[in-house]
Amino acid sequence: MTLVIVLKRIGMAFVTVCLATVMTFILLRLTPGNAIDGWARDYATQFGITLEEAYRRIAAMINYNPNEPLHEQFIRYISGLLQGNLGVSMVYQQITVNSIIANAMPWTIFVATISLLISFVIGMLLGVRMAWKRNSILEPSVSLFTVITSAIPDFIFAILLLVVFAYGLDWFPVNGAYDPFVTPGFNIDFIVSVLYYAAMPILTFVITNIGGWALMMKGNAVSILGEDYIIAAKARGISDSVIMNRYVMKNAMLPMITMLAVTFGGMLGGATLIENIFQYPGIGYFLGEATRTRDYTVMQGIMLFLSVTMIVANLIADLVYSKLDPRIKVEG
């Protein structure tokens, strides 16, 4: 893999990011209504003035021009972006979008990474074993589990877990990311508290993702088991556990690496519903809030950020894949 090819890939990723920027901006402007509309309506009723008057006063107050042409808004947005500034929330004028993302992102990444790792590893081990022992009880049980968990939407599971384990049994907290009485920082109480509060969202993701990984892995492993090099390894006296781990697992895993990146990106964006159900202060929670109040700047900031994360995840998967599979060379 030469430097030129890597740079080419990065360049392509950059172009995708630019397209994503333009798209999120335009699409959001095409949706009707914005945060100021709601605000102006409330303002008008509150002070008994006309809607136009309310708009004028708000505009004066927050330096917002409702008649600003689209291209000028775009230029203002881009010039902010180039300085690394995503703007301020339209609803909470003193909060910057950067700070919202900076505060929310670690929680989402934390939950997504842990649940992805857990479900991927368990799914992989289950899948290989399902393929290895075709007549065991494992295969029908995992298949049934997968049918159930993929037919029911993940937020239903989230509600179910919330009702049973948080409200019913009172084993887990109902909302939040950590106990408000512990001091955040690198201390054992805080870490335990964070894990405890994240347990339910993580469990939701793990339950809904595990079956898919297991079935995908099983499919790949079955086809690998039919390969000549598996029989050849057996003939060489290689033990079953080595064949399973170093031959079947490694070869069957390869096509799943790209899926891993795509799923990770999808989890960040798809966390909205689950984070809202658990009131977990991650990126999805704030995206949901911003959508509810039509807070354009926050929405476009978060969406742009999510697209960039997705694109970067794919880029990494691309580069890592060629490292793992010697047959694949990254090509421009």
Next chain:
Amino acid sequence: MNENNIIEIRDLSIEFKLRSGTIRAVDHVSLDIPKGKVTALVGESGSGKSTLASAILNIVSAPGTIKNGSIFLNGEDILRYNANRLRHYRWSDVSMVFQAAQNALNPVMRIGEQMIETVLAHKKMGKPEIIEKASQLLDYVRLEPGRVLKAYPHELSGGMKQRVMIAFSLLLDPQLVILDEPTTALDVITQDYIFDILLKVHKEMNITMLLLSHDISVVARVADRIGVMYAGKIVELGETFEMFENAKHPYTAGLIQAAPSILDDVSENKSIKGSSPNLLNLPTGCAFHPRCEFSTDLCKLEQPRAISVGKDRLAACHLNEKGEMLA
């Protein structure tokens, strides 16, 4: 057990249960593999030679199962080995160069890693020693060890992979190497080259070999003894030279006549009429009778038994029972 034999196969049957019925790929076969010689099994595809060979390593792939019979190595039946014993027996006593040698290596591991892994699965040995042994063998099959050991399988050509497999099969100094169609999918020049190497291995390292091939002319060049397989049975067995001089089974005679030679007039070559039998629905009596020009009513009714037709020679054909020898 005869001391001159490495492997003695006795009354071996292997069946494949398929949806449409049961196929008996190997049908009550007995065969000795004598020490220090090249024994060959010849037969068309589907005659059961590869299945028979895979049974020697006990790696018959599903849905095939060994129905009955024994395979003796030094008087012990390898089919009754426990899992651990079997694992140790494989490759260190009997190794194999696969028909699909192109795909017999793990695509995501370097050749060197796979060789080290194989040796370590059988004995304790330092990595430098293993590398040294592997390098000697690779050198022996005329490959550059430095390059090949570091290579992934896809970085080698077909002929190179085949030679890697030959070196690989010698890695643990086995008593017997099974060569399953070692030159299929290779061009003629490479085929010739591979056989040169195999003959060298056989002569210089005194390795016993079991060669499986559909090409009787190739076999004639290297084998000391030939077994001819048809529809899961060995129909004729004997010394190569004697068999070519005087075939005792019409199928063997047909194979020899069908093989083109550079010296002969091609018009003298004759193909065997008909096509290989459907194992799901074998002809009654002798499985070869619909294609045999000497077939009689007896051949349609009764399966011929393998009988001795000379020193170390067996043939299963009714013609021999009546004392009518083939010309």
